[in-house]
Amino acid sequence: xxxxxxxxxxxxxxxxxxxxxxxxxxxxxxxxxxxxxxxxxxxxxxxxxxxxxxxxxxxxxxxxxxxxxxxxxxxxxxxxxxxxxxxxxxxxxxxxxxxxxxxxxxxxxxxxxxxxxxxxxxxxxxxxxxxxxxx
Amino acid sequence: xxxxxxxxxxxxxxxxxxxxxxxxxxxxxxxxxxxxxxxxxxxxxxxxxxxxxxxxxxxxxxxxxxxxxxxxxxxxxxxxxxxxxxxxxxxxxxxxxxxxxxxxxxxxxxxxxxxxxxxxxxxxxxxxxxxxxxx
Amino acid sequence: xxxxxxxxxxxxxxxxxxxxxxxxxxxxxxxxxxxxxxxxxxxxxxxxxxxxxxxxxxxxxxxxxxxxxxxxxxxxxxxxxxxxxxxxxxxxxxxxxxxxxxxxxxxxxxxxxxxxxxxxxxxxxxxxxxxxxxx
Numbered sequence: 001x002x003x004x005x006x007x008x009x010x011x012x013x014x015x016x017x018x019x020x021x022x023x024x025x026x027x028x029x030x031x032x033x034x035x036x037x038x039x040x041x042x043x044x045x046x047x048x049x050x051x052x053x054x055x056x057x058x059x060x061x062x063x064x065x066x067x068x069x070x071x072x073x074x075x076x077x078x079x080x081x082x083x084x085x086x087x088x089x090x091x092x093x094x095x096x097x098x099x100x101x102x103x104x105x106x107x108x109x110x111x112x113x114x115x116x117x118x119x120x121x122x123x124x125x126x127x128x129x130x131x132x133x134x135x
Numbered sequence: 136x137x138x139x140x141x142x143x144x145x146x147x148x149x150x151x152x153x154x155x156x157x158x159x160x161x162x163x164x165x166x167x168x169x170x171x172x173x174x175x176x177x178x179x180x181x182x183x184x185x186x187x188x189x190x191x192x193x194x195x196x197x198x199x200x201x202x203x204x205x206x207x208x209x210x211x212x213x214x215x216x217x218x219x220x221x222x223x224x225x226x227x228x229x230x231x232x233x234x235x236x237x238x239x240x241x242x243x244x245x246x247x248x249x250x251x252x253x254x255x256x257x258x259x260x261x262x263x264x265x266x267x268x269x270x
Numbered sequence: 271x272x273x274x275x276x277x278x279x280x281x282x283x284x285x286x287x288x289x290x291x292x293x294x295x296x297x298x299x300x301x302x303x304x305x306x307x308x309x310x311x312x313x314x315x316x317x318x319x320x321x322x323x324x325x326x327x328x329x330x331x332x333x334x335x336x337x338x339x340x341x342x343x344x345x346x347x348x349x350x351x352x353x354x355x356x357x358x359x360x361x362x363x364x365x366x367x368x369x370x371x372x373x374x375x376x377x378x379x380x381x382x383x384x385x386x387x388x389x390x391x392x393x394x395x396x397x398x399x400x401x402x403x404x405x
Contacts, residue, residue, distance in 0.1 A: 032267075049177050055212035056212045062209055072333070096383075194358075195359060197344055247311075
């Protein structure tokens with residue numbers, strides 16, 4: 001079973017997709033199975049992270065922005081903006097696809113786990129995702 | 136088919152889960168298929184790495200500890216210990232889920248590949264994992 | 271359904287596997303489903319990245335080579351060459367498995383997404399991959 005999801009981003013940062021993904025899983029009506037989330041972009045990516053303290057998300061964001069700096073003289077791909085090449089690198093260091101088992105009809109996430117789309121570009125954008133759900 | 140696994144960790148480092156995962160696959164009795172391993176935590180993660188020379192694992196561990204330092208003044212999430220925010224970052228840079236094809240009823244790992252849980256906290260903990268196996 | 275693929279590499283860099291993977295999917299004749307690609311090595315890895323400007327691939331390569339330097343005094347695993355321990359670290363920071371949904375019988379990649387094998391060793395090698403395709 002395939003579902004198409006989207007997230008409208010308003011700039012860099014983590015966007016919680018857990019409820020949207022849980023709804024897609026609930027629609028599928030499968031007891032035990034596997035849910036795979038795939039993002040169709042190379043300047044946004046996926047992570048599973050702590051959903052409790054927003055400071056974790058801010059620190060993740062700031063740490064990765066420091067590791068993968070803008071205006072690095074190493075970059076030759078510069079014509080799509082100072083944030084584009086860093087966005088591709090950040091995408092490579094995180095995930096383009098995530099697979100989560102389904103148990104009793106629900107995503108088998110741990111208590112403190114949320115599913116996030118990570119937007120790496122400064123400008124907002126419509127980000128498209130494809131979900132595959134099977135037994 | 137869903138199986139629940141766990142690993143009791145005794146501090147930071149790589150814990151070889153290959154035999155435990157292979158046993159779960161063997162129980163499933165599937166010839167060709169897919170095995171997905173998912174860790175239900177955000178301060179421990181999964182990798183597939185060389186299983187031959189233990190120095191590889193030590194170097195991985197030391198390299199990542201240097202890249203993601205404790206007591207970084209950037210961190211604002213500090214109330215769960217000096218190793219907690221680094222653990223979340225390390226989890227993001229590695230994997231929360233891994234999928235391994237099954238061939239002739241076995242994990243299709245390369246000769247030198249082992250499956251590891253990477254504990255990023257100093258204190259030991261019971262780490263829970265969910266395995267999905269299907270044709 | 272399992273397929274075995276291989277890529278002959280001629281040294282470090284990104285090798286576009288998109289056409290080869292698309293052909294395997296086409297052979298499978300499945301409308302909606304999931305394709306999982308797995309690399310059976312720990313010194314080569316997988317990414318999905320931009321397929322338009324080759325400068326992106328060059329920048330990715332150069333950035334990661336700077337982050338994970340050769341001849342780092344931290345390494346103790348040095349007997350397989352100066353590029354071996356960096357190769358293991360790079361493999362951990364990228365992906366060993368990737369899952370891509372199938373829609374209308376094709377890989378549901380975004381417009382600018384390509385699937386790449388990333389060779390991290392200087393010498394060429396035959397890299398083996400296993401593909402699992404299911405509904």
